[in-house]
Amino acid sequence: xxxxxxxxxxxxxxxxxxxxxxxxxxxxxxxxxxxxxxxxxxxxxxxxxxxxxxxxxxxxxxxxxxxxxxxxxxxxxxxxxxxxxxxxxxxxxxxxxxxxxxxxxxxxxxxxxxxxxxxxxxxxxxxxxxxxxxxxxxxxxx
Amino acid sequence: xxxxxxxxxxxxxxxxxxxxxxxxxxxxxxxxxxxxxxxxxxxxxxxxxxxxxxxxxxxxxxxxxxxxxxxxxxxxxxxxxxxxxxxxxxxxxxxxxxxxxxxxxxxxxxxxxxxxxxxxxxxxxxxxxxxxxxxxxxxxxx
DNA sequence: CTAAAGCTTCCCATCATGGGAAGGTCAACA
DNA sequence: TGTTGACCTTCCCATGATGGGAAGCTTTAG
Numbered sequence: 001x002x003x004x005x006x007x008x009x010x011x012x013x014x015x016x017x018x019x020x021x022x023x024x025x026x027x028x029x030x031x032x033x034x035x036x037x038x039x040x041x042x043x044x045x046x047x048x049x050x051x052x053x054x055x056x057x058x059x060x061x062x063x064x065x066x067x068x069x070x071x072x073x074x075x076x077x078x079x080x081x082x083x084x085x086x087x088x089x090x091x092x093x094x095x096x097x098x099x100x101x102x103x104x105x106x107x108x109x110x111x112x113x114x115x116x117x118x119x120x121x122x123x124x125x126x127x128x129x130x131x132x133x134x135x136x137x138x139x140x141x142x
Numbered sequence: 143x144x145x146x147x148x149x150x151x152x153x154x155x156x157x158x159x160x161x162x163x164x165x166x167x168x169x170x171x172x173x174x175x176x177x178x179x180x181x182x183x184x185x186x187x188x189x190x191x192x193x194x195x196x197x198x199x200x201x202x203x204x205x206x207x208x209x210x211x212x213x214x215x216x217x218x219x220x221x222x223x224x225x226x227x228x229x230x231x232x233x234x235x236x237x238x239x240x241x242x243x244x245x246x247x248x249x250x251x252x253x254x255x256x257x258x259x260x261x262x263x264x265x266x267x268x269x270x271x272x273x274x275x276x277x278x279x280x281x282x283x284x
Numbered sequence: 285c286t287a288a289a290g291c292t293t294c295c296c297a298t299c300a301t302g303g304g305a306a307g308g309t310c311a312a313c314a
Numbered sequence: 315t316g317t318t319g320a321c322c323t324t325c326c327c328a329t330g331a332t333g334g335g336a337a338g339c340t341t342t343a344g
Contacts, residue, residue, distance in 0.1 A: 286343100286344090288342085291341090293336105293337090297334080298334105303329105304325105313317090
């Protein structure tokens with residue numbers, strides 16, 4: 001199986017498969033005589049695992065640890081759970097931050113009549129709300 | 143006022159102030175004979191505005207538009223509101239995505255006893271849950 | 285044989301932010 | 315006066331996950 005078929009089978013783009021190989025998240029695959037990467041069923045399972053972990057928002061570093069645990073039959077489930085709980089705490093914090101932003105913005109927008117006049121509580125809020133010294137932990141905007 | 147005092151007064155780091163100048167979000171400041179940036183009260187207001195907009199999760203591009211509207215006394219509040227609503231929709235989507243991740247992960251973790259044994263529903267879930275073809279819109283992991 | 289599709293590597297871009305180097309400036313203090 | 319330390323300047327590089335695209339080679343179908 002070439003990298004394109006692998007991408008289709010795993011849901012991970014060819015670009016990303018190469019990247020994961022370069023950073024050592026997955027081992028280097030076998031190569032054809034022409035240098036094409038060659039994959040088997042086992043690789044599909046590993047990449048699907050990665051894809052699902054990404055879908056749950058795990059970082060590639062955490063996924064590396066999850067893969068190690070997955071392949072270690074003598075792991076303790078406690079280790080896995082610890083990792084998952086840490087990620088859960090992270091998700092919760094991000095949700096809290098985003099929700100706080102949303103609530104503030106909803107409040108500002110609610111009072112903005114949104115017509116042709118220039119008076120705008122949203123701009124007023126941005127111009128006058130006190131700056132929280134340390135600021136919220138900012139999410140990347142996209 | 144030098145850039146350090148400006149950073150303290152506005153809550154925006156000196157590094158970022160220079161960056162915002164370079165990308166044209168704020169105009170170039172006056173300079174002392176030695177080339178030091180010199181700021182006044184008006185600049186403090188503008189940078190605080192930027193800081194607060196960042197705290198609400200607006201992108202720098204959106205902030206540029208907000209600044210334009212802020213400085214345009216003939217703006218319509220409708221334009222501001224449209225921008226805010228767009229950002230609100232964005233926030234809501236990100237919250238939804240993160241919440242979906244959290245809920246899935248909570249379900250997996252709930253069934254993991256987290257002791258010394260290797261059996262782990264979290265890893266099992268990652269290894270067997272079907273891959274959603276297009277996947278969720280992924281948040282950057284941090 | 286040729287054209288298209290697929291593969292390779294390599295470099296660059298995103299977005300907001302920060303780290304750090306190399307070097308100039310300014311204030312205070314002995 | 316000289317020195318020290320805090321502050322400023324510009325410039326380059328890094329982050330994290332992903333994608334775009336170029337230049338060039340291989341494979342496959344017609």
